[in-house]
Amino acid sequence: MKLYGYFRSSTSYRLRIALELKGIEYENIPVNLLESEQKGEGFTSRNPFGSVPMLEGGGRDRAQSMALIEWLDEAYTERPLLPADLEDRYTARELAYAIATELHAPLNLPVLKYLRDPLGHSQEEVGVWYRHWLSRTLDPVEARLAQLGTGDFLFERPGFFEVVLLPQVYNAQRFDFDFSDKPHITRIERACLALPEFQRAHPDNQIDSPEYNGEAPR
Amino acid sequence: MKLYGYFRSSTSYRLRIALELKGIEYENIPVNLLESEQKGEGFTSRNPFGSVPMLEGGGRDRAQSMALIEWLDEAYTERPLLPADLEDRYTARELAYAIATELHAPLNLPVLKYLRDPLGHSQEEVGVWYRHWLSRTLDPVEARLAQLGTGDFLFERPGFFEVVLLPQVYNAQRFDFDFSDKPHITRIERACLALPEFQRAHPDNQIDSPEYNGEAPR
Numbered sequence: 001m002k003l004y005g006y007f008r009s010s011t012s013y014r015l016r017i018a019l020e021l022k023g024i025e026y027e028n029i030p031v032n033l034l035e036s037e038q039k040g041e042g043f044t045s046r047n048p049f050g051s052v053p054m055l056e057g058g059g060r061d062r063a064q065s066m067a068l069i070e071w072l073d074e075a076y077t078e079r080p081l082l083p084a085d086l087e088d089r090y091t092a093r094e095l096a097y098a099i100a101t102e103l104h105a106p107l108n109l110p111v112l113k114y115l116r117d118p119l120g121h122s123q124e125e126v127g128v129w130y131r132h133w134l135s136r137t138l139d140p141v142e143a144r145l146a147q148l149g150t151g152d153f154l155f156e157r158p159g160f161f162e163v164v165l166l167p168q169v170y171n172a173q174r175f176d177f178d179f180s181d182k183p184h185i186t187r188i189e190r191a192c193l194a195l196p197e198f199q200r201a202h203p204d205n206q207i208d209s210p211e212y213n214g215e216a217p218r
Numbered sequence: 219m220k221l222y223g224y225f226r227s228s229t230s231y232r233l234r235i236a237l238e239l240k241g242i243e244y245e246n247i248p249v250n251l252l253e254s255e256q257k258g259e260g261f262t263s264r265n266p267f268g269s270v271p272m273l274e275g276g277g278r279d280r281a282q283s284m285a286l287i288e289w290l291d292e293a294y295t296e297r298p299l300l301p302a303d304l305e306d307r308y309t310a311r312e313l314a315y316a317i318a319t320e321l322h323a324p325l326n327l328p329v330l331k332y333l334r335d336p337l338g339h340s341q342e343e344v345g346v347w348y349r350h351w352l353s354r355t356l357d358p359v360e361a362r363l364a365q366l367g368t369g370d371f372l373f374e375r376p377g378f379f380e381v382v383l384l385p386q387v388y389n390a391q392r393f394d395f396d397f398s399d400k401p402h403i404t405r406i407e408r409a410c411l412a413l414p415e416f417q418r419a420h421p422d423n424q425i426d427s428p429e430y431n432g433e434a435p436r
Contacts, residue, residue, distance in 0.1 A: 048358035048365075049316060060305070066319055067311035072339075075304055084232035086293055087278070096316075098267060099285055105323040106323065114350070132332070140266035147266075 001026040001057030004043075006033045007206035010104065010167035011065040012053040012131050016201035017163045018069050022079045026057075030208035033109065070162060081159040092154060095133050096164040097143055103137040103168065130175045138172075140183060141165075145184035152191035170203065219275030220245040224251045224262075225424035228322065228385035229283040234419035236287050236382045248426035251335040251413040253329065273369045284318050287381060308373060311369035313359055314382040321355040321386065323400075348393045356390075356400060359383075370409035380410050388421065 003019065003026045005012030019026050031037045031052050044050045047063040055062045063070050073081045082089050106112060107130055107185065115121045115129060145154070154161045169189050171181070179186050192198045204211035221237065221244045223230030237244050247272050249255045262268045265281040273280045276293065278383050281285050291299045300307050323329060333339045333347060344427055366372070372379045387407050390397070410416045422429035 048361040049315070049320075049355075050358070061307075062247070062308060062312065064312045064315045066315045067308055070311055071304070071308040075308065080395065086289070089293055090280060090289040093288055094280065094282045097282045097284045100315075101266075101282070101318050102323055102326075105320055106329060108320075110354070111324055114347070119337070119339065119347075125337070129272075129332070129337075136328070137267075140268070145268040 001055060002029055003027065004029045004031050004050045004054040004056070005206075006027060006031055007203045007209040007212075009052050010171050013167035013170065014065050015053040015055065015164050016074055016206075017166060017198060018081060020075055020201045021043060021081060021163070022072060022159060024072070024076060027053075030059060030206070032208070036217060043217035052146060055159075061191065066097070069160070073160070081163060083155050088155060091148065092160040093116075095144060095161045096152065098141055099136055099164050099168050103133055106133045107171065127175055131177050134172050134175075134177050138168075138177075138185065142184055145188075150184050150188070153188060158188075158192050158195070158198075162188065165189070166192050166198060173180045219243065219273060220247055220248050222272040222274070223270045223424075224249055224310075225421040225430075226253065226426040227270050228389050230294050230386035231270075231388065231419060231421060232283050232381050233273065233286060234270040234424075235384060235416060236299060237289055238301060238419045239376060239381070240290060240294055240413035242290070242294060245272075246424060248424070249424070255346060268299065287378070291378070301373050302359050306373060309366065313372065314378045314389050316355055316359055317382050317386050321351055324351045325338060325389065340419045345393055352393075356386075356395075356403065360400045360402055363406075368402050368406070371406060376413070376416075380406065381391040383407070384410050384416060415423070432434055 001019070001024065003012070003015055005015065005028065007030070013025045015027070016211065031043070031054075033052065037043060037046075038052055039050045043054075046061045047054045051063060052080055053063075053065055053068070062071065069081065082092055083109060084144060112126055112130070115126050116123075121129075148154070151157075165185065172179070194201070199205065203209055219237070219242065221230070221233055223233065223246065225248070234246070240263070255261065256265075256270055257268045261272075264279045265272045267281045268411065269281060271281075271283055271286070273286055280289065287299065300310055326363065330344055330348070333344050334341075339347075363372070371377075383403065384407060387397070411420070417423065421427055424430060
């Protein structure tokens, strides 16, 4: 498989974690979002959404990260990301889709750019916007985790929820979001980052990252 | 089952269509978003997201519309919303999740309110914002439908994609979005609205709608 992505794109990061957790080999092909490579015709003819990640594999180019993750888990049944039990599946999806549907888009690069131009907002106002929407979804995610009595992961091992959570936390840290009142999210993040799958998927360990030190496994 | 929703909420509308298409009986309980009923403690103690729809059923309160729809389709296997074939499932989810993850949140009421206050934008600027994000996702959705050679529905009968598409189109029409260059979306919308399941789910036919004429079946 070939994963077209960008080291810092949170949806690309989701896919890297999902592929790593499932043990699926892939080639990482950087797409430079800052130079709008994803909007070039060579790219949009394959993916009309003009977005990363795009996964080439199984005879097809696929473009939407959540649809991709659901497909991966159905097509490659070993090391499932979603638990087997129906109620647990709902729980994992509730928390993952809260982040993916409510929170991701208002924080995504195109929206932040639009706030600056044409709407004319300052970087400080954009930061306030960013942290406002983070609280609005991560507060109830934390509350649900507390209700559920979560340990190091939502279930026994990291899966569907952690695939979506970790990239959002990474993103939030770049905007100085305060996680001190979120012990469950913080504990899960630490437990994930201790695992080699999450380390290999981390933005800093991608070849298009300025942090890349040449030692990452891909 | 009890569906807590608001007639005009597009995520509540998704759930009504899903329940109707699956033939699942439910009681519709209006929650007045304009009076912030969903933020009252009686509600948030059951649903920390303070959002509609909330579905009470199967011994649990469930809160996130996409997780709910995935759960409904797994728990009630008759009249599936997702097709059986893995590739078709990816296709349905790609288009549905494009709308649910990229498009829904920037158009949702809390974001539109925030643009007016504290950001101070006019109703006209909010309208430009709204139509900008609509184009950005509905243009590639239309392009994918053209690539796929779609008929009256994405597949033989309406399902997962139409559940998400119809509420977004209804919403867009309220903001005078121009669909004249979107023949595929327009044709699918018309074919859906000709069906009794979509008519019963329509916002105008809910008891909390000012359009309600007392003749809707619930």
